[in-house]
Amino acid sequence: MSIEKAYQILFLTALIWFAFLIFAMLVRSVMGPRITDRLLSINMIGTMVISCIVILSRLSGEAYLVDVALIYAMISFIAVLVMAMIYIPSGKRRARFSEDALLEYRLEKEKTAGYQRAKDGEKAENITGAEGMADDEAERKAEGMADDETEGKAAGTYGTKGKAAGTCEAETGSDGASSEEEG
Template sequence: MTIDQAYSYLFFVALIVFGILMAVTLIRCIIGPSINDRILSINMIGTMVVCSIAILSGLLDESWLLDVALVYVMISFLAVIILASVYIREGRRKAAASDKETAGKKEEESV
């Protein structure tokens, strides 16, 4: 076995393991009870994709794939931040509304 074959076997095994791990994380994304679980799983799948792209650039000997990985990191971060800010705004609005309701009830009780 030459050294190139050994490297390609090693990287293939690593890529297959990453594929299995991504599938298992996707299960958590599907069954996740809250929105938080889903965003978390997608973030983790993004990290694994970045690792896979880095390994793939070693396997194919193409260094421009790393530029793709850099852009992927930024875009997955952007997706998480935008989804999170949407849900935080929604949750704040609901919390403020429920606070007003409870305050009104207390005032009625005191009167």
């Protein structure tokens, strides 16, 4: 067994193994429920492709493939940056302090209060999650808003934005677009 043949067998085994690993990450890129899963898998595939190019440059003796690997590393980094610039909202559209968060907070408080009251033995029909909603409607009526405006605002708070949260929940990969609609 000569050394060249040994190197060839070693590098070929490594390349075939890398091919299987790249395919496994491709599975994650298709299956991953969120965009971040897919971006992460593309980043990993890029790193493994860089390793494959380096091994190929040693296997075939061509020296310029190392430059190709360097450029590919830069491009995969820039790809993640560009996707981040697309998907990260800026300034006012950052949804973490929005009414959606407050609404979920209040609903969770009512739900956990309901669980506590059920544990304490209160009858189930007396426990609803609607105490918070009753307060909000009383506030709006006290402010003197018209009925259709009240309905509109209720639909706006619990309907449209709830639907917008629902589209975020669907997570079709257009999360950036739906947060743009909210803003």
